[in-house]
Amino acid sequence: MPERFQAVCGYRPVVAHVTRFAPSPSGHLHLGHAFAALFAHAAAGEGGRFLVRIEDIDAGRCRPEYDAAIFEDLAWLGLRWDPEIIRQSERAAAYNAALARLDALRLLYPCFCTRAEIRAEIASSPSAPHGPEGPLYPGTCRALSAAERTARIAAGTAHALRLDVRRAIESTGALTWHDADAGPTRAAPEQLGDVVLARKGISTSYHLAVVVDDAFQGVTLVTRGADLFHATHVHRLLQAVLALPTPAYHHHRLIAGADGKRLATRDGATALRSLRAQGWRTKEVLRAVSLAKPG
Numbered sequence: 001m002p003e004r005f006q007a008v009c010g011y012r013p014v015v016a017h018v019t020r021f022a023p024s025p026s027g028h029l030h031l032g033h034a035f036a037a038l039f040a041h042a043a044a045g046e047g048g049r050f051l052v053r054i055e056d057i058d059a060g061r062c063r064p065e066y067d068a069a070i071f072e073d074l075a076w077l078g079l080r081w082d083p084e085i086i087r088q089s090e091r092a093a094a095y096n097a098a099l100a101r102l103d104a105l106r107l108l109y110p111c112f113c114t115r116a117e118i119r120a121e122i123a124s125s126p127s128a129p130h131g132p133e134g135p136l137y138p139g140t141c142r143a144l145s146a147a148e149r150t151a152r153i154a155a156g157t158a159h160a161l162r163l164d165v166r167r168a169i170e171s172t173g174a175l176t177w178h179d180a181d182a183g184p185t186r187a188a189p190e191q192l193g194d195v196v197l198a199r200k201g202i203s204t205s206y207h208l209a210v211v212v213d214d215a216f217q218g219v220t221l222v223t224r225g226a227d228l229f230h231a232t233h234v235h236r237l238l239q240a241v242l243a244l245p246t247p248a249y250h251h252h253r254l255i256a257g258a259d260g261k262r263l264a265t266r267d268g269a270t271a272l273r274s275l276r277a278q279g280w281r282t283k284e285v286l287r288a289v290s291l292a293k294p295g
């Protein structure tokens with residue numbers, strides 16, 4: 001494990017872990033991704049495994065050229081990854097099996113609401129519950145009768161599948177998970193409401209795919225940006241209902257650009273390949289991520 005990576009991430013792992021870097025090939029990697037990849041690589045520790053997983057379930061946004069570019073950029077950074085690479089676009093059978101299990105447990109319901117209908121419903125009820133990521137789904141379709149659901153599905157009405165979070169929590173009881181910085185954390189998946197687990201055209205959601213894949217790949221430590229801290233509450237619940245192991249977590253800081261805002265793929269300015277074209281080497285990337293302000 002190159003010492004310099006550990007120096008950048010401030011991370012000296014005492015136990016070996018299976019970690020992963022899980023980018024979406026919807027753009028070129030930027031400095032924020034470089035930090036996430038270096039962090040996961042360092043966190044695997046001596047004798048650990050560093051996996052790369054391509055999160056390409058959203059076919060409309062992902063491109064094969066970005067997929068190929070991820071590996072060029074990681075190699076340029078000097079990282080080595082485990083040969084086991086999975087692409088979520090090839091894992092529909094595993095996600096369908098998880099959905100079938102959740103359905104058998106009666107923890108899913110079809111939701112026929114359009115985005116506009118959900119917005120209107122939220123706007124019309126001033127007491128609509130809000131979570132850390134904005135207003136929650138008001139639960140409109142949870143109340144539909146079985147006959148109504150069957151009729152609408154038979155009529156071919158487009159629908160998503162949502163997790164009945166309240167019912168899932170009732171079935172598991174209180175849950176906790178561990179974050180390296182936050183310590184033991186009580187799972188509070190109700191903060192995100194009845195999340196979508198599958199929608200038309202995309203047979204899974206980020207939440208379901210990540211939970212299924214982390215277990216499938218034997219990931220023991222999930223490192224990812226602090227923006228996904230709240231998602232972990234839902235992931236912990238899904239692990240419990242699907243009888244999957246719970247990894248340890250380390251949500252790390254996000255990197256800000258010169259304008260103080262969190263780096264985003266659309267900015268392009270800090271794309272690793274642009275920096276490379278300007279003559280940057282790994283050394284400059286390491287310096288930039290260690291000096292960057294939190295985003």
Ligand code: GLU
Nearest residue numbers: 022023024055210223224
């Ligand atoms: N694919 C996610 C991203 O690019 C990361 C998911 C995760 O690490 O759980 O932000």
